[in-house]
Amino acid sequence: MIGYAFCGSFCTISESLSALEKLSHSGHEIQPIMSPAAYGTDTRFFGSEELRSKIRILTGRKIIHTIEEAEPLGPAMPLEALIIAPCTGNTLAKLANGITDTAVTMAAKAHLRCDRPLLIALASNDALSQNLQNISKILTRHSVYFVPMRQDAPSSKPHSLVADFDLLEESFEAMRRGKQIRPIFTV
Numbered sequence: 001m002i003g004y005a006f007c008g009s010f011c012t013i014s015e016s017l018s019a020l021e022k023l024s025h026s027g028h029e030i031q032p033i034m035s036p037a038a039y040g041t042d043t044r045f046f047g048s049e050e051l052r053s054k055i056r057i058l059t060g061r062k063i064i065h066t067i068e069e070a071e072p073l074g075p076a077m078p079l080e081a082l083i084i085a086p087c088t089g090n091t092l093a094k095l096a097n098g099i100t101d102t103a104v105t106m107a108a109k110a111h112l113r114c115d116r117p118l119l120i121a122l123a124s125n126d127a128l129s130q131n132l133q134n135i136s137k138i139l140t141r142h143s144v145y146f147v148p149m150r151q152d153a154p155s156s157k158p159h160s161l162v163a164d165f166d167l168l169e170e171s172f173e174a175m176r177r178g179k180q181i182r183p184i185f186t187v
Contacts, residue, residue, distance in 0.1 A: 001029045002172075003079040003111065005104045006055070008037030009086035009123035010045045015165035016085045016121065020058055022169050023083075030059045031079065035091065035104045039065040070103040074110030081175065082111045082118045085147070085168060089124030089131040096134035112143060117175050121147040121168055127161035139184075145175040150186045161185075 004020055006013065024030055032055045042048050052063060064070050073079055084091065084104060094105045108118055120138065124131050128151070138144050147163040148171070164186060174181050 001031050001079055003031050003033055003073060003082040003107055004059070005033035005035070005082065005084045005087075005107060006038040006051075007035045007084065007086055007088040007091045007104055008041060009088050009162075010038075010041070010043040012086040012121075012123040012162060012165065013038075013045055013051065016168075017054060017058070019085060019121075019165045019168040020055070023172065024058050026169070031061055031064065031073075032056070032059045033064045033070060033073075033103050033107050035088075035102045036065070037088075039063065039103075064107065065103050067101070067103055067106045070106035071110055073107045074114050078114060079111055079116060081116065081172065082107060083121070083168070083172065084108065084118070085121035085163065085165070086123035087120045087163075089122075089126050089134075092120070092122060092124065092127075092131055092138065093134045095120075096137040112141075115143055117178075118144045119147065119168075119172055119175050120144065121163035121165060121171075122149050123162045125157055125160045127159060129159040145171065145180050146184050147171040148181055148184055148186050 152162040
């Protein structure tokens, strides 16, 4: 089973849902996980119940959205892999600094303590400023991989990076072979 976690980068949720749908149609059994922001925030992109409903339909499973529900995902309920898509800069910072205060960060901690692979599809407005140090920390971590990313609006958002969600499935397959798709930063 694959864990698939959503964080609150709401403008990339549709792309993440498309990637989730491809993985699901490829025959993967998927356990959805959501951060509190992704689980409970109504936005101009999705109402929270509409988003949760789409995820439940795609996966056929109950969404894990509390720390208590996520804690067993390490040894007790092992996942083959964990994907965080989108992963916000906030969640990336927490992962880089060992902070476990959401279902997503707990799932990642529980998963990584068993040396299982984690794939991050970053979507952060401060990735090339405050969060650059966290990308660097995570890049050196064993079992952690990134979906290649690019600047989404260099003129208006010069510090922003967003994963190329079209490469998520390819990145997942490479990760399963222990490989990182390169280049990590694309144009």
